[in-house]
Amino acid sequence: MKNSVFPKPDSPWPKLRSYPLHLFLFLVTLFTTTWAGAEWAGKTMVITTGSELMLFLKAGLPYSLSLLGFLTVHEFGHFFTAMRHRLRATLPYYIPIPPFPNFLNIGTMGAVIRIKEPISSTRILFDTGSAGPLAGFTVALGLLVYGFLMLPPAPYITPVATLPSPHGTLVFGKNLLFVLLESFFSSKAVPPMTELYRYPFLFTGWLACFVTALNLLPVGQLDGGHVIYAMFGDAGHRKIANGFLIAIIILGLPSFAVELAGIFLPSLTLPIPESVLRHSWPGWIVWAFILKQFIGTRHPAVSVRQRLSMGRTIAGWLCIALFVLTFTPMPFDIL
Known part of the structure; x- marks a missing residue:
């Protein structure tokens, strides 16, 4: 969410003239994510007939x-939370990205969305x-649970040719929720x-969790920053934001140092244990x-400081x- 200053209108709902742009961006993003989903499914964009195009797009629809x-x-x-509080806000701007070769x-x-007045x-x-991450997480959790439930029997889950890459094999890391669900569905392969x-x-589901975590980073005006500030x-926000910034620098520094050494000093071997690099x-x-x-790590001040209700405090935790x-x-890692 981004804030900018406008006079507060009588009705907070977006003007009708803005709807075509949001719809256009949604449709373009639907196409680019469907294209990406088809490529993740192993399809190639070599289309000679309309039926081949339909099959290509159909393969990417579950993902998109x-x-x-x-x-x-x-x-x-x-x-909808902004509307409930009569804040002037835009509809979502979807941001499409066309597929690029050898790119994640x-x-x-x-x-x-943009909130167009001070909170x-x-x-x-x-x-x-908090409304966005809480609402979105229900979908992320649902996708993961459904994904685990719909896994095929063990004989059909066998290693096959990995995703082609000139740089190696792409590996996705596990978060705590994925590990817990993996343990819960231990009967599944x-x-x-x-x-x-x-x-x-x-x-x-994994991507949705990753995006949720990025939004909940306790820094600046990210969703997590709003929650921590409130x-x-x-x-408290300043201490937590700066502490988190230090934590991710420490988390990333070992592998970052190895990457830099590999580029500028390829003959140098840094004495960093493999167990540390596996988590960096x-x-x-x-x-x-x-x-x-x-x-920015700072959060702008709000004009009215209020104690949060018990319900909001529980939602914050x-x-x-x-x-x-x-x-x-x-x-992510490359093997």
Whole structure:
């Protein structure tokens, strides 16, 4: 969510003239995510007839509809909460990404709504910030559970040719929720994380968890930042945000140092244990830079400071628990 200042209107609902743009972006994103889903399913974009195009797109629909379903529920969680508090807000802007060769393509950069006026109180801030992750997580959990339930029998889950890549084999990391569900469905044969993309509901459930965790990072004006600011105030938010920034730098530094050494000093072997590298992702250094330089770790003050109700406090701790469940220390790796 992004805030910008506009006079408060009599009706907070978006103007009808803006609807075509949002619909257009949704349809384009539906196409790009369907294309991405078909490629994850092993299809190639070599189309000579209309029937081949339909088969190609049909292969990608389970992925695209699942992922867009999650994004839509998440963003409309924010939107309808903003409407309830009579905040002027836009409908979701979906962000499509066309497929690029040799690129981790999921077909979209997500979706975002803009709240076009200052949020006046901590209760409203908390409600609008927490509504998206809480709503979206229900879809993420549903996708994972359904994905586990729909896994084929063990003889059909066998390692096959891995996703082609000139750089190696892509591996998806496990978050705590995935580990718990994997244990709960222990009677099922679970595919290796190198082949998660072959099971669109499990894959999109994993992606939905990853996006939920990114939104719940307790920094700046991210959803998690709104929740932490409303719960613990400016001083508490500042300490938690800075502490988290230090934590992900520590988490990413070992593998980042190895990557840099491999580029600039290929003959140098750093004495970092393999057990440490297995839990370190260099991307966290990039995220720390983005959070510090572009998103910002500080949260702007609200004009009315209110004590949160018991229900909101419980919901806040639930958001923190969801962050712990969905956070993946090492989301991606290349073998």
